[in-house]
Amino acid sequence: MTRYCPAGDGAFEDWVERCPECGLAVIDRAPEDAVAAPAPTGDDPIIYLATVPNEPLARMWADVLADAGIRTLVKAVGPGFGAWGSVATFEHELYVLRSRLAEAKAIVRELEGDGPSEDIAPGQ
Ligand SMILES: [Zn+2]
Known part of the structure; x- marks a missing residue:
């Protein structure tokens, strides 16, 4: 055995x-x-990367980061007490391992800069 x-x-x-x-x-x-x-070891902790306004966008960014070989942790921040809305409309925070943070930040900067944000706004 x-x-x-x-x-x-x-x-x-x-x-x-x-x-x-x-x-x-x-x-x-x-x-x-x-x-x-990914085992978060002492010398490679999970670090806050960015906040995105809703879940679909958070998933999209996580996908782009995954394509670059960067594992991403997506955490719903929530609307706070008394607020309304579905989980998809909550702000979400992205976290990555510290060893990949610089790389991930460069990708996020591109997403923020080039992304046609009007086109991906959720239609209500
Ligand atoms: Zn061991």
């Missing part, structure tokens, strides 16, 4: 009790999180 480092350092034979890389006790299952998500 194979055992795995919970921090994603790899797989080991079943007699291994602790990961030789990080010292954590190994587990019986592969750590899905370590594979699926």
Whole structure:
């Protein structure tokens, strides 16, 4: 049976009790999180990138960033207490890993500068 480092350092034979890389006790299952998500380590934290006015635009920007190989975290900011509206009309914040921040900012600057914002405004 194979055992795995919970921090994603790899797989080991079943007699291994602790990961030789990080010292954590190994587990019986592969750590899905370590594979699926970019591990925000201490020296590459997730950093605020930009705020966009609605969800479709946030998704579009995230797509463009993904095309450039930059993983983006999209977080709904919400309208605040007493406000109305669907989640699609909330402001959304984009976050990226700090190591990609400069690259992501350059892309956002292009999106803000060249984007025909009138054409992508949601039709009400
Ligand atoms: Zn490990």
